Amino acid sequence: MSATTGGYYFAPPSKWPVVGSTALMFLGAGTVLWMNQIQPYGAALQLIGFAVLIYMLFGWFGNVISESESGLYNKQVDASYRWSMGWFIFSEVMFFAAFFGALYYARVFSVPWLADLDNAFLWEGYAAKWPTLGPYFQQDPALAFQSMGAWGIPALNTALLLASGVTITYAHHALIDNNRNGLIWGLVATIGLGAVFLGFQIYEYVHAYSDLNLKLSSGVFGSTFYLLTGFHGFHVTLGAIMLTVILFRCIKGHFKPDRHFGFEAVAWYWHFVDVVWLGLFIFVYVLV
Amino acid sequence: MASVTTHDHAHDHGHDHDHHGPGPWTRIFTTTNHKDIGSMYLWFSLLMFFVGGAMALLIRAELFTPGLQVVQPEVFNSLTTVHALVMIFGAVMPAFVGFANWLIPLQIGAADMAFPRMNNWSFWLMIPATVLLMASFFVPGGAAASGWTLYPPLSTQGGIGVDMTIIAIHILGASSIMGSINIITTILNMRAPGMTLMRMPMFVWTWLITAYLIIAVMPVLAGCITMLLTDRHFGTAFFNAAGGGDPTMFMHIFWFFGHPEVYILILPAFGIMSQIIPTFSRKPLFGYASMVYATASIAILSFIVWGHHMFTVGMPAAGQLFFMYATMLIAVPTGVKIFNWIATMWRGSITFETPMLFAIGFLCMFTLGGFSGLVLSIVPVDITLHNTYYVVAHFHYVLFPGAIWALMAGVYFWLPKWTGRMYNETLGKWHFWLSAISFNVTFFPQHFLGLAGMPRRIPDYALQFAEWNMISTIGAFALGFSQLLFVYNVFSCIRSGEKAKERQWDSADSLEWTHLPSPVPYHTFEMPPDLRGAKAVH
Numbered sequence: 001m002s003a004t005t006g007g008y009y010f011a012p013p014s015k016w017p018v019v020g021s022t023a024l025m026f027l028g029a030g031t032v033l034w035m036n037q038i039q040p041y042g043a044a045l046q047l048i049g050f051a052v053l054i055y056m057l058f059g060w061f062g063n064v065i066s067e068s069e070s071g072l073y074n075k076q077v078d079a080s081y082r083w084s085m086g087w088f089i090f091s092e093v094m095f096f097a098a099f100f101g102a103l104y105y106a107r108v109f110s111v112p113w114l115a116d117l118d119n120a121f122l123w124e125g126y127a128a129k130w131p132t133l134g135p136y137f138q139q140d141p142a143l144a145f146q147s148m149g150a151w152g153i154p155a156l157n158t159a160l161l162l163a164s165g166v167t168i169t170y171a172h173h174a175l176i177d178n179n180r181n182g183l184i185w186g187l188v189a190t191i192g193l194g195a196v197f198l199g200f201q202i203y204e205y206v207h208a209y210s211d212l213n214l215k216l217s218s219g220v221f222g223s224t225f226y227l228l229t230g231f232h233g234f235h236v237t238l239g240a241i242m243l244t245v246i247l248f249r250c251i252k253g254h255f256k257p258d259r260h261f262g263f264e265a266v267a268w269y270w271h272f273v274d275v276v277w278l279g280l281f282i283f284v285y286v287l288v
Numbered sequence: 289m290a291s292v293t294t295h296d297h298a299h300d301h302g303h304d305h306d307h308h309g310p311g312p313w314t315r316i317f318t319t320t321n322h323k324d325i326g327s328m329y330l331w332f333s334l335l336m337f338f339v340g341g342a343m344a345l346l347i348r349a350e351l352f353t354p355g356l357q358v359v360q361p362e363v364f365n366s367l368t369t370v371h372a373l374v375m376i377f378g379a380v381m382p383a384f385v386g387f388a389n390w391l392i393p394l395q396i397g398a399a400d401m402a403f404p405r406m407n408n409w410s411f412w413l414m415i416p417a418t419v420l421l422m423a424s425f426f427v428p429g430g431a432a433a434s435g436w437t438l439y440p441p442l443s444t445q446g447g448i449g450v451d452m453t454i455i456a457i458h459i460l461g462a463s464s465i466m467g468s469i470n471i472i473t474t475i476l477n478m479r480a481p482g483m484t485l486m487r488m489p490m491f492v493w494t495w496l497i498t499a500y501l502i503i504a505v506m507p508v509l510a511g512c513i514t515m516l517l518t519d520r521h522f523g524t525a526f527f528n529a530a531g532g533g534d535p536t537m538f539m540h541i542f543w544f545f546g547h548p549e550v551y552i553l554i555l556p557a558f559g560i561m562s563q564i565i566p567t568f569s570r571k572p573l574f575g576y577a578s579m580v581y582a583t584a585s586i587a588i589l590s591f592i593v594w595g596h597h598m599f600t601v602g603m604p605a606a607g608q609l610f611f612m613y614a615t616m617l618i619a620v621p622t623g624v625k626i627f628n629w630i631a632t633m634w635r636g637s638i639t640f641e642t643p644m645l646f647a648i649g650f651l652c653m654f655t656l657g658g659f660s661g662l663v664l665s666i667v668p669v670d671i672t673l674h675n676t677y678y679v680v681a682h683f684h685y686v687l688f689p690g691a692i693w694a695l696m697a698g699v700y701f702w703l704p705k706w707t708g709r710m711y712n713e714t715l716g717k718w719h720f721w722l723s724a725i726s727f728n729v730t731f732f733p734q735h736f737l738g739l740a741g742m743p744r745r746i747p748d749y750a751l752q753f754a755e756w757n758m759i760s761t762i763g764a765f766a767l768g769f770s771q772l773l774f775v776y777n778v779f780s781c782i783r784s785g786e787k788a789k790e791r792q793w794d795s796a797d798s799l800e801w802t803h804l805p806s807p808v809p810y811h812t813f814e815m816p817p818d819l820r821g822a823k824a825v826h
Contacts, residue, residue, distance in 0.1 A: 008478070010400045013318035017409035025416035028455040032420070036448050060405070068432045076477060080402040083473040086428045091465050098511025098541055102526055105541075110534035134525055134532030167593030227518065265803035 009072040014288065016060040023052035023169055061245075068255060068262065078261055085265045089272050092235070096276055097137045099231065103224040103283060111220070131288060133219035145213040150285035153200050158281050160200070164193035168243075168267050176257050180250070187247045190270070194240040197198050235273045242266045317412075320404030327706075328411050329386030330699075334775070336378035336418070336552040337692075337774035342770050343371035348730075348764040350747050351757050362748035365433035366425065366449070372436035373453070376553065377460045377616040378418060380691045385410070385467050386557040387698055388495050390445045390706065392471060394808065395479025395489045397407065397817045402473040406466050413463035418761035424449035435745060437542055440527040440535045444519050451520070454513045461506045468499035468506075474498075480799075482819030486580070489798040490573065493580050494559030497587045501548045501555070504591075509545040512538065536601050543594035551590045553687065554654075557694030558625060561647055564701050565629050567796045568644035569636030579770045582628075589618050599667050600674045615665035619658070628656055641793075646697035649724050650689055657685025660735065662671060664730030675745075677823045680736025693723070696774060703778070704792040705800055708807030709785030716776045724768035729763030 014176055030045030067073065073081075113119070114135050115128035123135035131147040132138070147153065171186025208214040216226045246266050249255065255263055319325060347367050350358040389407065393400055401407045418444065424431040429447020432438065443450050475496045479488070488496075516538065518524040525531025527538045566573045573579065595603060595611030629651055638644070660682040664670050673679060696719075703711050733756035738744075742753045749757065788806045800808065803817055 008399065011320050011403075011405045013315070013320055014405045014408070015318050017405055017412050018317045019415055020409055021412035024459055025419065026411065027418055028416055028459060029407045031359075032448060032451045032455055035451055035517075079477050080473050082381035083476055084403065084469045087469045087472055087503055088465075091469075091503045094504050095511050097762075099515075101508075101541060101544070102515060102537060105537045106526075106533060110529075110537055111532050113534070114532065132532045134528070134530055136530030137525070137532075142796060215523075215530075216518070217525070220525050220533040223518070223524035223526050223531070223533065227515065227524065 007074045008076050009067065009074070011063075011067075012062075014041055014063070016056055016063070019052060019056040019059070023049050025049070026052060027054050035248060065254070065262070067250065073093050078259070081261050081265065083260075085268060089268060092272060096231070096279075098227075099224065100279065100283065103228065106220045106224060116151065120172050131221040133221070135250075137219045142168055143213070143218065143224070145215070145218045147214065147288050148204065148208060148212065148225070148285060150281070150288070154281055158277065160193050161277050164197070165192045165274050167193065168270055170204055172267055175250075175255060175260055175263060178257050179242045183250055184247065187243060187250060191247060193241050194243065194270075195234055195267050198233060198240070200282065201229065201236075203259040225284060228280055232276055232280055235276070237268070239270050239273050242269065293387075318408070320400070320408055320410040321647070322401045322404070322407065323808065323810065324391030324392050325401075325407050325411050326386045326391075328636075329382045329389060331716075332411070332414060333379045333381075333383035333386060334778075336374055336382070337771070339422075340371050340374035340379055341771065343367045343374065345465070345764060345768050347371065348761040351531065352761040353758065354749055354751055354754055355747055359747065361435055361747045362430055365435075365745065366431035368745050369436050369453075370404050370421065370425070370781060371456075373421060375687075376549070378421075380553050380687070380695070381464065382414060383692075383695045384498075385464075385471075387491070387556065387560070387695070387702075388467075389470050390702070391800065392474055392492055392495060393478070394480060394804065394812060395492050395798045396475065396483050397799055397803075397813050397819065398474060398478035399811065399813050399816070401470050402478055403470045406653070407470050410463045410467040410470065413459050413466075417456040417459035417463070420459070423538060424452040424456075427452065436545065436664050438513065438516060439542075440516060440519065440538050441518055444527065451517070452515050456818070457513055458510055463511050464502050465506050468502040471495055471499040472503070480813065480816035480819055482822060486577065487819075489559075490562030490576070490579055490583075491556070491559035491798075494555045494562075494583055495582050498552050498555045499588065500551050505545040505548040505552075507631075509549075512541040512545065515541075530723075534728060536603075539598045539601060540594065543597045544591070546597065547594040548587070550683075550686075552587055552624075553593045555587070557650070559630045560694045560698040561629060561650060562797070563798065564643045564647045564697055565632050565651075565703075567793045568641060568647070569633045569638050570795045571632055571636040573628070574631035574634075575624070578624055579628055582624040585621040586618060589621070593618065596665055597672070599670045601730065603782045606802045611665050612665055616662065619662055622658060626658075627650065628640055642711070642713060642720060643697045643701035645717060646693045646700065647719040649720065650697065653685055653689030653693070653724075653727070657682055657705045658691060659689075660685060666745075673738060675743055676738035677734040677742045677744055680744050681731050681734035681738060684734070688727055688731070689724075699774075700760075701780065701793070702800075703781055703785075704788030705804075705806050705808060707782050707785065708788050708805075710792070711777050711781040711785060715773055719770060719773040719777065722773065723767060726763045726766035726770055730760050730767050731763075731822075733760045733763075 006153030025047030026045045030042050030047070033041075034042030034046055036042070045110075052200070063114050082107050111130065111132055111134075112128045114123055115126045119135075126135040126138075131145075133143055133145070137143050167186050167189040171190065174180075174186055214225070215222050218225075243266055246263055249262065315324065316328065317329075346359060347364065350356070350364055389401065392398075419433075427448045429449055431449040432443065432446055432453040434442035434446060434450070438450070438453070474490070475492055479485075515524065517528040519527050519533075525533045527533050527535045529535070547804065561578060562573055593611055593615045595607055596615045599608055599611070640648075660678070664673060664679065664682055700711060700716055703709070737753055737760075739755050740753065742749055742757075790805050791801050792806060794800065796802075802811055
């Protein structure tokens with residue numbers, strides 16, 4: 001159904017879905033082998049899967065971009081993209097909710113309960129303080145760690161992400177006003193701020209591992225700390241890659257003042273990542 | 289108006305072949321047509337229904353007599369685990385997505401789903417996931433044996449098969465989320481002019497709400513099993529008390545997904561019922577608006593009842609009371625639906641074709657399953673019945689004659705529209721009655737076994753449970769083999785059924801019956817029908 005029907009563009013048959021599934025077959029099997037130290041097969045399959053995934057992403061997004069640029073998408077198609085991006089971000093919110101839920105559960109229930117009367121014989125003298133290594137891990141002095149302070153790099157990172165929210169809004173307004181220079185420099189600034197944020201995050205992880213002895217295996221504190229900040233960092237990375245694609249598209253002259261949902265979708269995503277960070281800053285760093 | 293255009297297409301074979309161009313194999317892999325994808329989903333789920341069913345029969349064969357005879361205990365545990373995962377994620381969910389693909393565009397007057405390529409990806413993602421899940425039987429340590437709920441510490445201690453299961457669930461989750469985003473977008477954005485929200489057929493409404501549930505909870509499951517994966521391989525302590533975590537935390541997060549999941553499996557079934565019962569009662573659906581609100585209420589309530597799956601883990605009494613009352617509250621909107629269906633049939637001129645038989649069977653059996661659910665919602669009762677065969681009986685009563693009979697009813701109901709041919713009515717009736725009898729022979733005794741204290745998920749049991757287990761196994765084999773009638777009926781319908789009429793069921797009034805010929809042409813509603821001012825279609 002390659003023709004537009006009733007004005008709505010329906011994609012013609014496409015190989016990309018099957019290519020994407022092939023990629024996940026390799027990536028999934030490879031990850032299973034890799035995690036169980038069955039090497040080099042694991043890494044090899046992962047590599048193949050990753051390569052096919054990249055090929056698929058280029059091909060599929062390339063298709064969508066050229067369809068969009070040749071004017072095949074009408075207002076109704078645009079609305080479809082808006083709905084779908086909104087629901088996709090909602091699914092991401094729920095993904096993070098699982099990890100925030102684990103953090104709250106550990107702090108409010110599991111850790112205090114481990115120190116209550118029921119466990120007094122099992123874990124004698126365990127005090128339910130946060131951060132904690134847990135009643136058994138803490139008996140090993142080699143595992144003792146310090147938590148990450150909030151008002152150093154994390155506070156700076158908060159400022160960076162908030163500033164990036166401003167610069168992307170500036171870029172958006174520039175796009176609407178047909179100010180291409182402002183658009184491009186606003187995007188460059190946003191990507192730059194995101195990159196600096198990620199650099200700081202990496203530095204912080206190195207610092208945590210080498211100086212604070214705070215590791216992924218540092219009890220439930222380390223678990224929640226690294227999975228929350230790690231998945232957030234991963235999302236910032238994806239957001240920065242998406243912004244870079246948008247930047248290249250802007251440089252090529254894509255998007256119009258009234259038609260630029262590709263840009264807006266990435267901006268929504270960036271703001272979402274920003275809001276998640278605020279939750280992290282409060283619950284992971286400040287309220288320790 | 290629209291039916292005239294679509295008639296033309298049906299006979300315009302040259303035009304039709306244009307789009308089929310690449311030949312059948314390329315077409316399967318690359319299609320972007322909602323009917324192709326819907327059919328692929330349905331065939332896949334039928335296959336998985338038999339794969340999961342074969343596992344069920346192995347389980348029942350082992351339980352035919354006390355002692356170990358057919359499989360080793362570890363394999364038995366893997367069978368119960370993978371049977372559930374296959375039936376939930378491989379059979380029932382994809383089957384409903386198949387219905388959604390086929391019917392939603394037809395029922396709202398859209399030419400296709402909003403995102404045809406992503407639609408195809410949602411389907412094809414199920415293949416790597418299924419390969420991983422099934423292959424896990426053949427790796428060292430075997431498939432996951434922790435039960436489908438994957439509770440730690442069993443699941444943190446399992447072998448490589450658990451990792452394969454986790455990755456498979458991740459991929460299936462991605463597929464479900466994409467499918468649901470597609471369905472919501474289609475419903476919200478692709479309706480024909482005049483097809484207002486409150487005029488949509490109930491099937492569309494139930495899928496809108498189901499898709500919302502899927503998008504809300506599938507990511508939570510993804511997070512949950514990610515934590516399991518890092519606990520297994522990367523030294524985290526989410527579910528390990530030694531590090532300050534708690535295995536109970538897994539259960540809370542899992543069931544925050546798991547309970548809405550139960551409604552994901554049943555709400556589209558409610559939608560199919562709400563289309564079939566009015567048709568064969570020859571009356572409009574009683575209380576359409578209250579049906580919509582009841583479905584939405586069930587969905588919202590499903591987020592706050594998860595604790596009833598874990599009354600025995602040692603939660604505070606306040607938690608038990610909250611979850612008990614919240615659970616009982618769900619009986620209210622569910623009751624609204626049951627009474628509405630009965631009121632729809634009241635004084636209707638009812639005929640009992642196969643879809644209606646399955647629908648009435650659904651109504652009786654699902655109500656029974658709902659009642660045993662109410663029994664289990666009472667904390668002190670649940671504490672004695674938890675993890676017994678009573679629970680197994682309960683959820684099979686809501687899932688087999690609930691979800692699966694709704695699917696069967698739906699297939700019989702829409703086959704004439706999909707294929708342009710009629711199934712064999714006599715054979716359909718045989719299929720229903722054999723299923724109805726053998727289902728009850730299989731699962732009704734399990735209530736007695738549970739009340740007498742037989743635990744679930746064990747390959748061997750005490751002698752006093754022998755008789756009812758033997759009866760249950762006989763029923764299970766009869767039930768399993770009765771389903772072959774269904775397969776035969778579908779195949780013979782497609783090959784050599786009598787020609788179906790455009791409106792095979794004279795009082796079916798959704799768009800696919802009133803506006804489209806049978807079989808439905810490959811492309812429909814290329815120009816959306818104008819429904820403004822038309823009579824409401826429910």
